Amino acid sequence: xxxxxKCRRVCFEPACRQFGPAVAExxxxxxxxxxxxxxxxxxxxxxxxxxxxxxMNISRGTYQRILAAARQKVADALINAxxxxxxxxxxxxxxxxxxxxxxxxxxxxxxxx
Numbered sequence: 269x270x271x272x273x274k275c276r277r278v279c280f281e282p283a284c285r286q287f288g289p290a291v292a293e294x295x296x297x298x299x300x301x302x303x304x305x306x307x308x309x310x311x312x313x314x315x316x317x318x319x320x321x322x323x324m325n326i327s328r329g330t331y332q333r334i335l336a337a338a339r340q341k342v343a344d345a346l347i348n349a350x351x352x353x354x355x356x357x358x359x360x361x362x363x364x365x366x367x368x369x370x371x372x373x374x375x376x377x378x379x380x381x
Contacts, residue, residue: 276302276334277325278359288351297345300357303338310335 278301288296302324309320321331345352 274326274330275358275360276305277323277362278302278305278357279323279362280305280308281361282354285354286351287353288345289349291349292351293349296351296353297341298353298355299338299341300359301354302357302359303334303341304354305359306331306335307338307342 281301282304305324306320309315309323310317315323317328317331317335320335321328324331326334342352344350
């Protein structure tokens, strides 16, 4: 039996969840919200993998795998004219000053605080 995945802490909700060319080819790609968060932290905020992993409450190795998958999907969408959707994943949404809102049944982050 595979281990239960730990929820990833996410601090934003994108305003737009679908992107693509005027004429998309092939099946659309799906990027999870935690993959989008890893892209935001590393490529937009400029955090290194250790700091990004700490922000998301996951190990550096897990963060690196999430980030690599996200970058591969974005590159595929850009190069091959495919639509890209941000949806799903296993995460908990953390809002500034409001605590977190559990999005995952397996999470214990709220209970640990």
